[in-house]
Amino acid sequence: MTRRLLWFAPLVALAALATVPWLASPALIQFGITTLLLATLAQAWNIIGGFAGYASFGNSVFYGLGGYGTAIAMVQLHLPFGVGLALGAALAVVFALLLGLPVLRLRGHYFAIATLALAEAMTGIVANLDIAGRNIGLVLPLLKGDALFYELSLGLLALVTLTVFWISRSRFGFGLIAIREDEDAAAVMGVNTTLYKAAAFTLAGFFSALAGGIHTYWITFLDPISAFDITLNVMMIIMAIFGGAGSIFGPLIGALLLASISEVLSTEVTNLASLFFGLVIVVAVIFMPRGLADVMRRFKRLGWRYFSQNVRENRL
């Protein structure tokens, strides 16, 4: 009986969330859109960072490419939004394959640094492109109706979560997990590590780009700094890790919790929120590096000692 409930719960939640635009205040809907998109980013990161174990510090590139693809398509080429989204996603996929393949050969922190460098470089490159509006950026046509963007974001989150769900039960997912746990052993056991890593990176990029496209159309503006915002990387990573990387719902819970707390704490928009995220990372990495899922699992046995034990295990 409980197993059936487990299946129903996400569907019920999804249905409930879909009704929000008709029940909530405009401010709450806006908060909802932002959170849903952040959750999508966290979930997309989960594919490459959580399952494959390749912690990318540059997924903001895909987000920005999605945004710019959409903006350029709509503003410069006068194409509809759907085409814009597709263009953004295509850009991200091409980028993931072209640059992902060489960069994915790097292990551990070298990979992280390389993705960080790529993210920084993209900001610089795009700021020099006329078609992208250089440093000034682009202004998109306004589409009124937050409800539409909300449902779009919700749909995207559902799609990426469904993908992660499928990954967790598939041969592909097992291959990714094997790569994460021990890449050499995985290769020797028959996993095509290059192909799988590239696929994971591309998937992550695809969904991140769609999120970027939706967000850009919603706020009708983007420039290089905001599109490739480095702090987005911070947020998506900490949300995924805080909630539990490598799990299905971890990133969602992490995103919801952290976004809510950040919203409650901050009166400003970016400053304090980012400060908050920075602090959360520091505290979380020290006291609960394996995320909320692990906390809940072991808190029952260990109580508050769970946190001090994490420290004792890892300190010098």
Next chain:
Amino acid sequence: MALLLQILVNGVLLGGLYALMALGLALVWGVLNIVNLAHGAFIMLGAYVSFYLFTLLQVDPFAALPLCMLSLFCFGYLLQRHVLNLIVRAPMFNTLLLTFGLDVVLMYLAQIVFSADFRVVNPSYAGANFSVAGATIPLVRAVAFAVALTLTLAVWLVLVHTRLGRAVRACAQNLVAARLYGVEPRTVYALTFGLGAALAGAAGDLYGVVSQISPYIGDALTAKSFAISIIGGLENPLGVVIGGLFLGILESLTSLYVGPTYTDVASFGVLVLVLILRPKGLLGRAA
């Protein structure tokens, strides 16, 4: 031809400063295996220390160097001893994440405390320059270059020829054995990290004299420091000099022949290329 010489001179001067910038990062990374993504934030803090010493107390930026270094040393020491120490034995990714978080915290704290306005440190001799072989050399940059190189060489000497240096390197090799020889790793780690921060502080001080200061300069400087460390290779402390000079000259040439807005792209592009092709750096052996 004269223009090319000027560009090269600019590049070399910049390179010396870059080398000092990267030295702190490379030291901590190569010796302690701590990848500090907040390194640029330390540089930024050093710049602000020198800025406020100059603006409020009229302390000459070069005279302020010891103060900058000392304050950042204490900051780094305490940070390592009480925060970073807690995750030293965790997987490397945790360190990346933690320092990433610290970077964000420091950046936004700086924004709140110092405001986002651009600052400059303008000593009275700021505009002075002299000529060598037809190339104009700003006095400030020349002195900064000299200081940077001196510090870099000094650190190298300390690492290789003193007891402290040996203790630090011993810890890097083998913690257990180091303990047996009476070296207390936690102190050595904190001292080394503090030294790294002090070097960042010095670099920040000098940076403030040649460029504009804001809370946001950290990230790009961190990335450049990485580029330099990787290009120069982590195995030899003097590798940062090679890496710094390389990057300085590259940026100068890019600025002239491609465009000033492309310098960052060039630096990061080279970093990615080096990572892919020769992860152990130009001085290190190919991977």
Next chain:
Amino acid sequence: MTPILQVSHMTKRFEGLVAVDDVSFELAEGEILGLIGPNGAGKTTTVSLISGTVEPSAGKILFQGAPIAHLPAFRRSRLGIGRTFQLMKPFPGLNVLDNVAVGALFGTGGGQRRLGRAREDAANWLDFVGLDHRALQRADELNGPDRKRLELAKALAMKPRLLLLDEVMAGLNHAEIEEVVTIIRKVRGRGIAIVLIEHVMKAIQSLSDRLLVLHHGQKIAEGPPDEVLSDAQVVEAYLGRRRT
């Protein structure tokens, strides 16, 4: 009948050190070849060259008649080469069953397509090596001997035609060694060819059809166990340095 494995003039140089020097040998289907030699003789490197973890500096490797020397490791697994690691590499975060399931999912011919079937296969292999009672435990919670068994099960789940075993008996007591010997005999009974690296002399002597001795990367003897073990050169290089 074509030998399942043909190695000719295989050499591996690392930065000034020749780890494997012009080694040639053949292995027939269902045969057990014991690979012995002092530490550092190049035994593990030889196995790594065959499994694809490392690429040869020179020489040819033919598996079932086809050249594989420049194929990546995962392709060789798909062809039917399985190996265990001396420094065991379990997937730490996964439970024992899922560890073995990875082998079932990606082994020879591409393995199983569906997770459910792979887990079933994995359960059978755990039974084969005697680890079924630990199926749901985390792999990093296992003790030494059980880890060896897990390594074995993982490799077997790939349904290899050639199995490369690297010191699966190290650190085991007498009874445990006997169990592993039995398992290896069962494996050979299924027609799988085996290359076996071991220091446990009695076991390797009784299991192997032939022995090959490496010293400083070079082959210094090859033949039936009794012959090889009484060869003066072998005794001096290897046994002479140890007091059994």
